[in-house]
Amino acid sequence: MAGAGIGGLTAALALVRNGFRVVVLEQAERLEETGAGIQLTPNATRMLIALGLEERLRPHVVAPAAVRVLNAASGREIVRMPLGDTAAQRYGAPYWAIHRGDLQAALVAAVAQHLDITVKLGMRMEDFVAHGNGVTVSAHGRGGVSDERGLALIAADGLWSRARARIGFSEPPRFAGKTAWRAIVPAKEVPPEFREPVVHLWLGRDAHLVHYPVKAGRVVNIVAITGDSWNAPGWSEPAGRADLIPRLATEPWATPARALIGLPDAWLKWSLYERRALTRWSRGPVTLIGDAAHPMLPFLAQGAAMAIEDAAMAAQCLARNPTDAAAAWRTFHALRFGRTWKVQRLAARNGARYHFSGMPAVLRDTAMRVIGGMALLRHYDWLYDWRPPTEFSIT
Numbered sequence: 001m002a003g004a005g006i007g008g009l010t011a012a013l014a015l016v017r018n019g020f021r022v023v024v025l026e027q028a029e030r031l032e033e034t035g036a037g038i039q040l041t042p043n044a045t046r047m048l049i050a051l052g053l054e055e056r057l058r059p060h061v062v063a064p065a066a067v068r069v070l071n072a073a074s075g076r077e078i079v080r081m082p083l084g085d086t087a088a089q090r091y092g093a094p095y096w097a098i099h100r101g102d103l104q105a106a107l108v109a110a111v112a113q114h115l116d117i118t119v120k121l122g123m124r125m126e127d128f129v130a131h132g133n134g135v136t137v138s139a140h141g142r143g144g145v146s147d148e149r150g151l152a153l154i155a156a157d158g159l160w161s162r163a164r165a166r167i168g169f170s171e172p173p174r175f176a177g178k179t180a181w182r183a184i185v186p187a188k189e190v191p192p193e194f195r196e197p198v199v200h201l202w203l204g205r206d207a208h209l210v211h212y213p214v215k216a217g218r219v220v221n222i223v224a225i226t227g228d229s230w231n232a233p234g235w236s237e238p239a240g241r242a243d244l245i246p247r248l249a250t251e252p253w254a255t256p257a258r259a260l261i262g263l264p265d266a267w268l269k270w271s272l273y274e275r276r277a278l279t280r281w282s283r284g285p286v287t288l289i290g291d292a293a294h295p296m297l298p299f300l301a302q303g304a305a306m307a308i309e310d311a312a313m314a315a316q317c318l319a320r321n322p323t324d325a326a327a328a329w330r331t332f333h334a335l336r337f338g339r340t341w342k343v344q345r346l347a348a349r350n351g352a353r354y355h356f357s358g359m360p361a362v363l364r365d366t367a368m369r370v371i372g373g374m375a376l377l378r379h380y381d382w383l384y385d386w387r388p389p390t391e392f393s394i395t
């Protein structure tokens, strides 16, 4: 494995379940996640629960009762899409919101329990060579360069994937013209209605705002996404309230949203990038998964969910064909490409819709109101109700 993010750690757990021994190379010296929340939709929680993570995760999650969509200018609710018990019963798996640090800690703790998983921190995968017995991966760390030999390599090395370039796709990520700003505030500082277990989504002109409680309701995660020309790699560029406000000021925002945005003094920001869909993710015994294979804009809350689905499926494919990793990865791509491509496209389309202004925004809001919350949820059945094909299911 290369990369110990959400995709890499999940894949390691899925692989040992199938009897493989796993070495995870991670370039970071320490595993620490950004201070932000993440929504785990039922398609993702189903896989995490199947991998035995429910008990570790449950104490930290919030199960939102609904997604409440509001017009940022008027403050009026457009639609309320039910989640909570409705989603759990409909999909047989819960919809959760969690702090990324808590998700990562749960994955790390689960990985640490397995003698068959070795995580090597501070080791950057540099290159790999395929040969008759599998693959040799060279990694660079403080002690110099070292080699790891194995049957196969799963590269979960994220948006800026080195492995992606090495298998033949070297064009860099394309800046999407948007910045994500994030902050965490103690729940006691926000108005009671924003402490409720609800995902709030405010749609404004060239900007939107999402907030929901995490850490079992103790803090509220706030993310604003704005049109922007600032463009730099990395997840955690410090930013102030004064940087964000002008980007939201293309129209007046309703008082409760303005008040919430005014609470944090400090924000962290990151630029959003896209990459084109690939007709193959592998070369010989090496495959990409997660953001390395199909990074997506965050407007459907699916990047990590797709990485988790990939991780589970990649392990199942290799388990069914351990003597021919190249064939296993071709099956993996065939099983995953259509779905991840659809999600990638829909996320990009949502990004445009969320930021409409004028008549398109009026039509969007009217359409959502007419459709109604329950029908909106049904509209996502194909996404949230996903399960692996029977012969690939996790047992």
Ligand SMILES: Cc1cc2nc3c(=O)[nH]c(=O)nc-3n(C[C@H](O)[C@H](O)[C@H](O)COP(=O)(O)OP(=O)(O)OC[C@H]3O[C@@H](n4cnc5c(N)ncnc54)[C@H](O)[C@@H]3O)c2cc1C
Binding pocket: 002, 003, 004, 005, 006, 007, 008, 025, 026, 027, 028, 037, 038, 039, 040, 123, 124, 125, 126, 156, 157, 158, 159, 161, 162, 180, 223, 272, 289, 290, 291, 292, 296, 298, 301, 302, 303, 304, 305, 306, 307
């Ligand atoms: C604003 C925003 C909000 C989001 N919200 C959600 C959400 O609500 N729900 C959701 O499902 N998704 C969400 N996502 C998407 C999600 O964060 C990503 O899709 C997910 O983290 C991808 O996981 P990954 O494991 O593929 O990659 P990453 O998390 O990027 O992990 C890659 C790992 O590989 C390591 N690495 C990189 N190169 C090397 C190398 N050469 N050698 C060794 N190690 C290496 C990195 O250090 C890192 O640890 C959001 C994204 C953004 C930007």
